[in-house]
Amino acid sequence: MRWTYPIAALGLALAIVIGVVAAKPRPVTVTVTMVDYRFVPDHLTFTHDVRYRLHLENHGKETHEFTAPAFFATADIGNPDVLSSDRSEVLMQPDDKKDVFLTPLKPGTYDLRCADHDWFGMVGGITVK
Numbered sequence: 001m002r003w004t005y006p007i008a009a010l011g012l013a014l015a016i017v018i019g020v021v022a023a024k025p026r027p028v029t030v031t032v033t034m035v036d037y038r039f040v041p042d043h044l045t046f047t048h049d050v051r052y053r054l055h056l057e058n059h060g061k062e063t064h065e066f067t068a069p070a071f072f073a074t075a076d077i078g079n080p081d082v083l084s085s086d087r088s089e090v091l092m093q094p095d096d097k098k099d100v101f102l103t104p105l106k107p108g109t110y111d112l113r114c115a116d117h118d119w120f121g122m123v124g125g126i127t128v129k
Helices: 004-022 069-073
Strands: 026-036 038-040 043-046 052-058 066-067 075-077 088-091 098-104 108-113 123-128
Touching: 026 066, 052 066, 052 088, 066 108, 069 075, 069 108, 069 123
Parallel strands: 026 052, 043 123
Antiparallel strands: 026 038, 052 098, 066 088, 075 098, 108 123
């Protein structure tokens, strides 16, 4: 009985250390601001297999979309409910702030646009290295 507590304490300490070592690293934050009629920045660069928090803010007076269907299709999305039902975009009302947790899986270049305002030049690009 005398050894029960030290062994239990050692087991708990070992479990905590394993949990800390096995924990996922914090995601890298990339912030994009939408204003009428542009993305700031308008080109994003990601590294494949790295976990990101894509932080989106709409500072414009109109609804905007962060539309990147090919990019989203080739990424592991941690919170897919923030995307549209077809997983092609994030709808942003004025003053909205949303996060997309993702891991890009496929290197390449991808189009970025606001589906409602691309005709006005609200376009950009995404590169995954």
